[in-house]
Amino acid sequence: MCASKVRENTKVMRARTFPIRCGSLVLCAGMLVQLAGCVQTPAAAGSAPSGAVGASMPGAASPIAERSAEARSAGTPTAGAATAGAATAGAASVGGPTTGSPTAGTPTAGAATAGAATAGGRSANGPSAGERSAAGPAGVGRPSPLPGYLQPGALDILAILPPPPVQGDPRYDAERAVFKNSRKFEGTPRWELASRDAAISPADLLRTFSCAVGIELTPDRAPKILQVVQRATRDSGRAVSVGKEHFKKARPFQIDPGPTCQPPAQIGTSTDYPSGHSVAGWTWALVLARVVPERASAILARGRAYGDSRIVCGMHNPSAVEAGRLSGSAVMARVASEPEFRADVEAARKEFEALSKSGPGPDAARCDLESKVLATPIF
Numbered sequence: 001m002c003a004s005k006v007r008e009n010t011k012v013m014r015a016r017t018f019p020i021r022c023g024s025l026v027l028c029a030g031m032l033v034q035l036a037g038c039v040q041t042p043a044a045a046g047s048a049p050s051g052a053v054g055a056s057m058p059g060a061a062s063p064i065a066e067r068s069a070e071a072r073s074a075g076t077p078t079a080g081a082a083t084a085g086a087a088t089a090g091a092a093s094v095g096g097p098t099t100g101s102p103t104a105g106t107p108t109a110g111a112a113t114a115g116a117a118t119a120g121g122r123s124a125n126g127p128s129a130g131e132r133s134a135a136g137p138a139g140v141g142r143p144s145p146l147p148g149y150l151q152p153g154a155l156d157i158l159a160i161l162p163p164p165p166v167q168g169d170p171r172y173d174a175e176r177a178v179f180k181n182s183r184k185f186e187g188t189p190r191w192e193l194a195s196r197d198a199a200i201s202p203a204d205l206l207r208t209f210s211c212a213v214g215i216e217l218t219p220d221r222a223p224k225i226l227q228v229v230q231r232a233t234r235d236s237g238r239a240v241s242v243g244k245e246h247f248k249k250a251r252p253f254q255i256d257p258g259p260t261c262q263p264p265a266q267i268g269t270s271t272d273y274p275s276g277h278s279v280a281g282w283t284w285a286l287v288l289a290r291v292v293p294e295r296a297s298a299i300l301a302r303g304r305a306y307g308d309s310r311i312v313c314g315m316h317n318p319s320a321v322e323a324g325r326l327s328g329s330a331v332m333a334r335v336a337s338e339p340e341f342r343a344d345v346e347a348a349r350k351e352f353e354a355l356s357k358s359g360p361g362p363d364a365a366r367c368d369l370e371s372k373v374l375a376t377p378i379f
Contacts (some may be wrong), residue, residue: 037114146227148234149338150331157239160330163250164273164319175317179252182378185312186259189373196260197309199275202226205284211367212302213292215355226352228344229287236283238248240274240324249273260314267315275316278324281306286332291348305374310379 165171185191197208204219206226219226249272253260270276285303289296307324310316316324335341 025054033213046262047301051283057123059296071219119357146231148231148238150235152238152296155239155331155334157327157330158240158246161243161323161326164247164317164323171319175252175319176256177320178311178379179256179258179314182312183258183314185378186261189369190312190376190378191261193373195261195368197281197306198266198277198313198315200280204232205229208281209284209288209299209302210362211370212298213288213295213352214361215352216360216362217355222348222351223299224344225291225348227290228291228341228348229284231344232287232332232335233280233283235335236279236328237276239327239331240276240279243274243323243327244271244276247271247273249317249320251315253314258314262313262315272316273320274327275307275310275320277310278307278316278321279328280323282328283332286328287345290345291352301374308378328371 165175185194196204203219206219206222210217217225251264251267251272252258257365281303285300285306289299292299304325307321310321311318
């Protein structure tokens with residue numbers, strides 16, 4: 001049966017090879033998937049079934065799956081897309097999390113919507129590699145599987161962000177000096193805090209802001225609070241991703257040698273400007289300040305310090321941290337007008353009121369130490 005299928009499909013594909021163009025890409029992919037089902041390969045330990053597309057490369061999505069993703073994002077329905085998107089064990093399906101991604105639903109590289117560009121070729125929507133590595137901030141702080149509140153392209157962040165300093169600009173030299181001088185923090189309590197602030201999962205961020213809000217927050221105890229900050233961070237993370245891919249500025253440790261509090265390998269190819277951690281911390285601070293307005297000062301101070309930790313850590317220049325805060329503020333100004341966001345804030349506020357009555361509060365000794373460390377000026 002497989003032999004006859006191969007002969008039949010080979011005839012069809014030979015007859016249509018050159019006249020067929022983009023509109024028939026999916027048809028060809030579907031035929032290749034059928035043919036792949038006839039190929040019997042030994043199943044390696046932990047690999048996908050032998051008939052799965054891409055089974056020869058554990059951890060890598062197949063070229064057919066990537067082309068099917070492009071066809072879908074361009075608006076072309078894909079026949080048999082579920083089959084074409086299958087990957088080996090540990091590999092992401094099209095639109096699914098990449099290997100090692102902590103957040104389900106994080107799009108793979110190249111999954112951004114095709115044709116979503118503004119003037120000058122700028123990407124106006126869709127998550128990207130920069131967003132996955134930083135901003136979302138929301139799995140994240142990395143991108144959350146929850147949707148944001150805004151439609152893609154609702155805000156043109158490139159019309160808002162100034163360009164980063166470049167060679168010849170006095171600020172460029174000043175930032176190099178900041179990086180070199182701030183290496184003195186290595187081994188200090190402020191360095192240790194910056195190392196902890198590098199962790200950007202939802203549980204990490206809830207713990208980061210627990211002292212500021214006065215309640216020990218966890219994903220299980222504060223699901224409504226977590227939902228509203230993750231959805232808002234989805235929007236700000238998308239904006240930061242657009243900025244990163246547009247400016248492509250090198251990180252400080254890529255220009256001058258020096259220690260960092262976070263292994264550079266953890267950030268992959270993510271660029272400096274704007275800072276994804278900074279936008280995550282600032283977005284969380286702005287949302288939590290609405291949920292717990294009586295503690296807004298402490299919350300916003302912690303959000304600012306969270307961005308400063310990226311300078312101490314050596315992962316970002318000051319301009320990138322400031323651009324992260326500006327991005328977060330710009331996005332939240334737009335998000336605040338959404339009725340769904342306001343309803344989620346109200347639900348989170350009620351949840352916090354209930355938590356404040358039942359406790360527990362954060363560890364007092366931990367909060368006291370954090371307060372003293374954050375009082376240390378970094379410039």
